[in-house]
Amino acid sequence: MTAASTIAALLAAGEAGRPAIRAPERPSLTYDGLRALAERTVAALNSIGIGRGDRVAIVLPNGPEMAAAFVAIACGATTAPLNPAYKEEEFEFYLTDLKAKALVIQQGMESPARAVAARLGVPVVELVPGEAAGAFSLAGGQPGQAARPGMAEAEDVALVLHTSGTTARPKIVPLTQANVTASAASIARTLELTPEDACLNVMPLFHIHGLIAATLASLAAGGAVICTPGFNALKFFGWLDAERPSWYTAVPTMHQAILQRAERNREIIARAPLRFLRSSSASLPAQAMKDLSAAFDAPVIEAYGMTEASHQMCSNPLPPRPQKPGLVGLPAGPEVAIMAEDGRILPQGEIGEVVIRGPNVTKGYEANPEANAKAFTDGWFRTGDQGMFDADGYLMLTGRLKELIKRGGEQVSPLEVDGILSEHPAVAQALTFGIPHPMLGEEVGAAIVLREGMDCTERELRDFAAKHLADFKVPRKVVFLPEIPKGATGKLMRIGLAQKLGITA
Template identity: 35%
Template sequence: MTIAPQSYLPWRQPAGGRADRPCMRDDRIELTYAEFATRVEAVAEQFAEHGVGTGSVVAIMLPNRVELLVSLAAAWRLGAAATPVNPVFTATEATYQIEDADATLVVAATDALAGVRPVLLVDHLRASPHTSTAPHRTRDDDLALLIYTSGSTGRPKGVMLDHGNIAAMAGSMVEALHLDDSAHCLLVLPLFHVNAICVSYLATMIAGGQLSVLARFHPVEFLEAIARLRPTYFSAVPTIYAHLLALPDGVEADTSSVRYAICGAAPASVQVLRGIEERYGFPLLEGYGLTEGTCASTANPLAGPRKPGTVGTALPGQIVAIMGKDGALLPAGERGEVVVRGPNVMRGYLNRPEATAETLMDGWLHTGDVGILDEDGYLRLVDRIKDMIIRGGENIYPKEIENVLHGHPAVLEAAVVGAPDEVYGEVPVAVVALHPERQADVEELLGMCREHLTKVKVPTAIRIVGSIPKNPVGKIDKPTLRADIAGHARAHHGA
């Protein structure tokens, strides 16, 4: 589906009687499409008074709330881009992003960053404009978003996404999910991430549906919101679904309004996918993508077969392939790097031409993920190239071990990383979080690994922890785990 920016820009909505329809709400405010457009015009007027114009960047450092979405659209109304900043960032982290993006203005809840750039407090945003001004004529190649990567290696990089990218992504989701004006999305993921912006916000706006914004995720409160607001779909990460499955059996939930839910950002176990459908009664569509691809590139189809253990087929408008080390595309069943092509692929990294050239080679987005396409075009992820463990020359993919551990009913989450070893170079070590109402011990889990894995793949140690660390977008933080395990290894060796 080809989508033009006017489909999600509130001041250029096509005719169709949307003006008085519910558009979005949070726990404080509810707006129709017309009221949202008025707020956007008012805030754009304020931004202009602070020097924001065509080509500027506005930093938005807010928790999930309607004003964040108003601010995004207000920046676009002026021909500016937006860079959403994680609201729990330290001053050091926030300052780095704001300065790297060269933001003209910061929208925030406090003036703590006033010494970095001018700050407009969210409580001071206008609800109606003082005058009427014509909006910028938005083009596909206008920069729309600067989304910063999580920075697991080195400093975070600004991913440049233009309006053509985000229109292609949102339009692809509308087509894949069969969205129309009856769609009601419950937005729970953080809005500093492109998943929430494109899959939940923009796709819903294109379809003419409504959006309910949650400030935070808490399992019981989330289920209560579903029962109260009656959404038709939502997008979340595996950790959220794991928490929902971990609720005591006595917790009841009315999820009858939910037609389906989407799972992305990190691989989900087959047990989680099946468990959600069995307990809550709606299908879970697992997908896959990168920020550099404006969020998603594959998904298990809503109308077609869903293959557990895969992340589905290429989304409309995209090509997903497997590439060998020599740059040749590989046939079905062959293992190699996942590469993506389509109008959703980023413009590049801000002020990082070398990193851009490494990632965008020969017209393909190189994901750094290892995968296999089957004969039907379904993608199975093997692992991240950088996460691969080389034990004495043997390549070990942590996901294979994690899949075995997830097969134990007591295992809620599992992560496997490489630990330094004097003999083998590195060896696999597993970190496991258990279901709060179930038990398992290390020997039991090791026995399961020995049963299903060759000897070199069996973890040399399994650590059972209360919770596994996550990065800001909900992915398991493997760099932190590696550093922690390496520290344990050094301490043990020193002893």
């Protein structure tokens, strides 16, 4: 597989009649069909004055049209996929911040984005779905001339996403054609994807994980992506049975919801075997990894990704090489190192900040010199994650630097506490968080979702934790919840959880 440096070049390698984009109960879109769609789309955009470097906001439901629109529009313009669930003021912020030249929205789809675009004078272009999965045509917009028409080049920006700022204003991350295709090729290589592979996508397609790992990596290998309407634990096994994917990729909260239904779907799992399962975008508890692997009789490949790296940075390898539960694997894309606070690169076994550099890493946040000064040191991008390499070169994350709980003079890694609590037989999910404390600064809290039909008290869990953890790491407060609050992409919300739940020390 030769590495393509543009999305158009990446698509060129797919075999003409093979399915590229699939969806339940729809005919497939072949590679020939997808390439022709990309050419028509770029020509249609050029005819309304939109070309390379111009930003097209995309507001579409999850599904094959969203995947195809991302790929086709990115061949000749800059895509800016937005969460269709945003409220009016959020669309106002994003469309303004992005300086969008057009809004692509599905025909007949009601959304506050339409009114916002009209108010801001952003042309609305309607996407009209075709018969095959992902096939579409564009309607609307005023005739115009694109300043830079034709197919995008390697250094053109293919995709802009905002970072999920937990506290600060979200930052714009521009990713070039070369960035996203390098990342897609790394993922395809790590997972040994071939044209025979098909990924069942349950991730939102306004998120880097769904766009690059599920969609672009599949296409980089000449395989197919099966586009569902989004994650649904009740429908997952039906899709597995009907579509027979070879793999799927998801965030830990989704895997845990699937795991809860695995037992009653054993026949489907046996009938529709997976080559592997992939987990990324948050830390997968070691116990969940073991349980998933046993339930599906397949390896669970945990990877480590972030938007600024066009998704993948490290990944556990496929068998026969070992997957290490609780570790995010070997560098799998960029160079990865551990840096001390003073900028020195630390030796194996020492804890510090995870830093990266390489062809898939953004060159910097847009129009944000202050953020860039903090984020880059000697050409290395600082991830904000703390970790260390073990003796075999696998990366172990010890926490987000800003999520570490500082209790008195001690630092507590929430990930370590999550891992211990998750090993209790009654616990389905655990999330450790800081509770503001007047004397200590912070106290340790834990939110727990119990397994169906099991119960457990706060006292029992604290006693269990005390057997495995130093006293200062044992949660002082344990709350039982039906589910843990999540962000739009399925990530658990650790920062600010105490305030959200109204818990004080």
